[in-house]
Every structure is written in C-alpha cells, then in structure tokens.
Amino acid sequence: MHQLPETFKSRMKQYLNKDYESFIKTYEQSHTQGLRVNTLKLTTDQFLSLSPFHLQVVPWTAEGFYYQEEDRPGKHPYHAAGLYYIQEPSAMAVTEVLDPQPGEKILDLSAAPGGKSTHIVTKMKDKGLLVANEIHPTRVKALSENLERFGAKHILVTNESPNHLAKIFPEYFDRILVDAPCSGEGMFRKNPEAIAEWSESHVQYCAIRQQDILDEAQKMLKPGGTLVYSTCTFAPEENEGTIARFIDKYPQFEIEPIPDTLAGLFKSGEPKWVENDDSSKLQFTLRLWPHHIQGEGHFIAKLRKKESTVEATFKPMKVKSLPEAVQYYRSFAKEHLSEVAEGIFHSFGDHLYLVPDGLPDLKGIKVERLGLHLGELKKKRFEPSHALAMALSKNHVRQFLPLNLEQAEKYLRGETLQVESNQTGWTLVTIDAYPLGWGKISNHQLKNHYPKGLRWK
Numbered sequence: 001m002h003q004l005p006e007t008f009k010s011r012m013k014q015y016l017n018k019d020y021e022s023f024i025k026t027y028e029q030s031h032t033q034g035l036r037v038n039t040l041k042l043t044t045d046q047f048l049s050l051s052p053f054h055l056q057v058v059p060w061t062a063e064g065f066y067y068q069e070e071d072r073p074g075k076h077p078y079h080a081a082g083l084y085y086i087q088e089p090s091a092m093a094v095t096e097v098l099d100p101q102p103g104e105k106i107l108d109l110s111a112a113p114g115g116k117s118t119h120i121v122t123k124m125k126d127k128g129l130l131v132a133n134e135i136h137p138t139r140v141k142a143l144s145e146n147l148e149r150f151g152a153k154h155i156l157v158t159n160e161s162p163n164h165l166a167k168i169f170p171e172y173f174d175r176i177l178v179d180a181p182c183s184g185e186g187m188f189r190k191n192p193e194a195i196a197e198w199s200e201s202h203v204q205y206c207a208i209r210q211q212d213i214l215d216e217a218q219k220m221l222k223p224g225g226t227l228v229y230s231t232c233t234f235a236p237e238e239n240e241g242t243i244a245r246f247i248d249k250y251p252q253f254e255i256e257p258i259p260d261t262l263a264g265l266f267k268s269g270e271p272k273w274v275e276n277d278d279s280s281k282l283q284f285t286l287r288l289w290p291h292h293i294q295g296e297g298h299f300i301a302k303l304r305k306k307e308s309t310v311e312a313t314f315k316p317m318k319v320k321s322l323p324e325a326v327q328y329y330r331s332f333a334k335e336h337l338s339e340v341a342e343g344i345f346h347s348f349g350d351h352l353y354l355v356p357d358g359l360p361d362l363k364g365i366k367v368e369r370l371g372l373h374l375g376e377l378k379k380k381r382f383e384p385s386h387a388l389a390m391a392l393s394k395n396h397v398r399q400f401l402p403l404n405l406e407q408a409e410k411y412l413r414g415e416t417l418q419v420e421s422n423q424t425g426w427t428l429v430t431i432d433a434y435p436l437g438w439g440k441i442s443n444h445q446l447k448n449h450y451p452k453g454l455r456w457k
C-alpha cells in the first residue's frame with residue numbers, strides 16, 4: 001500500500017463520498033500494464049500470432065493489450081523492432097478521443113516520451129504531418145527515438161516552448177493534443193515518486209501552467225479544428241476547472257460530446273466540482289477512474305474551435321539539398337533497395353532527409369528530427385541511417401538477414417556476429433522479418449551498425 005498524502009485523501013473523500021472506499025482500495029493493487037501494437041508495421045492479428053506474451057484486449061483500443069508482469073515486453077527484441085509501444089492502458093483512450101485521420105496536420109504539444117505521438121502516427125497511417133513537441137531537452141531525445149523505432153516518416157520533432165511554436169504555426173493544425181503536465185495523482189500507483197512531489201500548492205501551480213499552455217495551443221488550431229486536453233490527475237482544478245476557465249476566456253471554442261461508443265465506457269466529468277451549473281457542457285468531458293476500469297486515472301476533454309482567433313499567415317519552408325548527397329543516396333538505393341524512397345529532399349550539413357510537404361519556415365525553432373533521416377554522406381559514400389532501416393520492411397530491400405532470438409539479442413548488445421549467409425555488404429538485420437537495424441557482411445562476419453546509444457547493456 002502506498003503512503004498517500006493525508007490532504008490528498010481528504011480531498012478525494014470530499015469529492016467521491018460513497019465511492020471513496022472502492023477508490024482507495026485500488027491502491028492495494030498494482031498498476032495496470034499495457035502495450036499497443038504498431039499498426040504501421042503489422043496488424044494486431046499478425047502480432048498476436050507472433051507474441052510470446054499473455055495478452056488481454058483493452059476494451060477502448062483495438063490495438064491495445066494488457067500484459068502480465070512476468071512478460072517484460074520492454075526486454076524483447078520485438079520492442080527494438082518497433083512492433084509495439086509500452087503504454088498505460090488509460091492513456092490509450094486519449095488518442096481515441098483525438099481521432100486522428102490520415103493526411104491531416106496534427107500537433108502533439110507536450111509529447112515526450114511519445115505514448116500519444118506513436119499512437120497518433122499509426123492512426124494517421126503516417127500520412128500528412130505530425131508535429132511532436134517537447135519542451136524538455138532531455139525528454140525530447142526519447143520522443144524522437146520512439147518515433148524512429150515506430151518507422152514514422154511524416155513527422156517533425158521539435159524542442160520548443162508553446163509560445164515559440166505558436167509564432168510559427170498560426171491556425172495551421174487540424175487537431176491539437178495538449179496532454180498537459182499535471183500533478184500526476186492518477187499515476188500514484190505507477191510512479192510513486194509523483195506522491196512525494198504532490199501538494200495542494202503544486203495542484204494550483206499546475207492549473208496555472210495548463211492555462212498558459214492552452215493560451216498558446218488555441219492559436220495554432222484551424223477554425224473547425226479539434227483540441228483534446230488530457231491529464232493524468234484527479235484534481236478538479238486541473239481538469240473541469242482548466243476547461244471552464246478556457247471556455248470562459250475563448251468563447252470561439254465549445255466542448256464537444258465524445259461518441260458514446262467511447263464515452264459509454266467511462267464516467268463523465270463533474271461540473272459540480274468547479275461550478276454551480278450541474279448541467280453544463282463540462283459533463284461531456286471524461287473521467288477514467290481506477291475503481292471503474294482496468295487502468296490508471298485520467299481526464300479527457302474534446303473542444304472544437306468554431307471561429308478564428310488569430311491572423312494566420314506563414315512563410316513556407318525553403319528546402320535545400322546537397323546534390324551530391326542525393327546522388328549518392330540514389331546510387332545506394334539502386335543497389336540495396338527494391339523501392340527507392342523519393343520525395344522532398346532536404347539537407348542539414350552532410351545529412352539527407354525526406355521531408356513532409358507544406359511546412360512553414362522553421363527558422364529559430366529547435367528541430368530534433370525532420371521527416372525521415374535517410375543517411376549521411378561520408379567520404380564519397382552514403383551511409384544509411386538507423387531511421388531508414390526502421391522505416392523499411394523486408395520487401396523494400398534487396399537483401400535482409402533473419403536472426404533468431406539469441407542472435408538478435410547479441411546484435412542489440414552491439415556484438416559482431418558470425419553468420420552462415422553468403423551475402424556481402426549492407427544488409428537489413430531482421431527478427432521474424434521485422435528490421436532491427438543495419439549490418440554489413442564480409443567473410444561471414446556481420447559488422448554491427450546498431451546505434452551505440454540504443455545498445456542493450
């Protein structure tokens with residue numbers, strides 16, 4: 001049983017009344033654990049036929065599954081192959097409410113480590129543009145790596161404050177997710193360190209910060225667009241309270257009902273906890289309670305922007321590519337790939353990228369990843385990137401090397417492998433036909449090109 005702050009308990013008792021006993025009992029159980037299949041790489045049925053784990057369906061997400069503690073899916077090479085993301089099951093409901101569509105422009109404003117971003121990009125079928133932003137410079141690395149592992153191409157990962165981004169992307173996005181930094185009460189079972197950080201004044205501080213983030217987020221949404229706001233806390237000040245203040249300040253927005261197929265699985269928001277009008281549209285918001293569902297605590301609100309709030313003009317991005325890099329990439333691709341990935345080429349120094357269409361000028365913005373990193377021009381030869389390996393399938397390459405589980409673990413630890421294959425040169429290293437990274441074979445020896453920073457210890 002976790003040692004919960006007394007003030008937290010008395011607040012929850014006051015809000016929940018007769019439900020308090022069943023709520024507080026959930027702290028005697030361990031937190032729920034889930035994984036979500038990467039449908040950019042395989043279908044859930046294909047995954048189930050491979051999976052060595054004990055899985056049970058998450059009712060609100062077709063590609064979501066509960067697993068059991070002994071499964072340890074984070075330690076399996078399938079994880080390195082990007083076949084799934086380990087995500088707390090309640091968090092999966094957020095992207096279901098956002099309902100991303102292929103071809104749209106979507107912003108995930110506080111995105112690290114990428115639970116929602118990796119879900120959004122699969123729902124978009126990696127078509128259109130996902131901008132995944134994270135303000136924290138260390139956390140943005142994990143976000144970028146997770147999107148790379150998923151094989152995502154139509155992405156821009158930035159490391160910015162919301163107000164910097166708002167200057168670049170006025171009324172640009174069809175959908176925006178604000179998965180806000182919060183007091184984390186709903187994660188006390190999963191992250192007990194959130195218990196130590198909790199105080200009533202922290203709740204108030206978070207509520208103010210959420211308002212500031214939403215002030216910037218609203219500027220970036222197109223009229224008619226959808227804004228989803230979520231937290232993993234129970235505090236009404238950060239949930240119904242934040243939304244009530246936002247709607248008050250921006251009458252151009254309205255709270256939208258969430259389709260019954262989804263909303264019917266959860267409890268609705270509690271208008272009476274923040275205002276006198278019990279019938280307000282705040283009842284359309286959702287609360288995910290650990291004593292009602294198999295999942296941790298969450299709050300979700302869906303808003304629609306009815307009218308414009310800012311003037312929307314932006315300069316388009318100027319793309320430039322090093323002709324030599326494109327030429328070396330094409331000759332690499334001709335030799336090693338059965339399908340040459342083409343599109344808009346863009347260079348940063350000697351690095352070559354394929355970038356999404358229709359981007360604004362990103363001058364002054366800290367870019368962590370733009371589109372698909374194809375590789376690097378190195379002394380008159382092209383070295384393919386790990387991102388390219390993760391975005392390919394065995395059908396895209398002329399040769400691939402299948403490894404068994406034991407070999408795959410060695411490869412992921414960075415070891416050099418002896419192989420029976422008669423191949424030579426670059427090869428896509430795979431497990432069950434899913435890429436893990438690149439290797440280079442000569443004389444039956446596989447030189448390991450799995451990135452040093454990702455290697456298993």
Ligand SMILES: C[S@@+](CC[C@H](N)C(=O)[O-])C[C@H]1O[C@@H](n2cnc3c(N)ncnc32)[C@H](O)[C@@H]1O
Pocket residue numbers: 091109110111112113114115116117134135136139161162179180181182209213
């Ligand atoms: C709830 S977490 C995001 C989780 C993420 N969406 C996921 O599903 O993996 C909130 C994030 O907001 C970031 N954050 C903190 N302060 C912020 C601010 N002022 N503006 C934007 N984001 C902020 C935190 O660094 C943190 O990564």
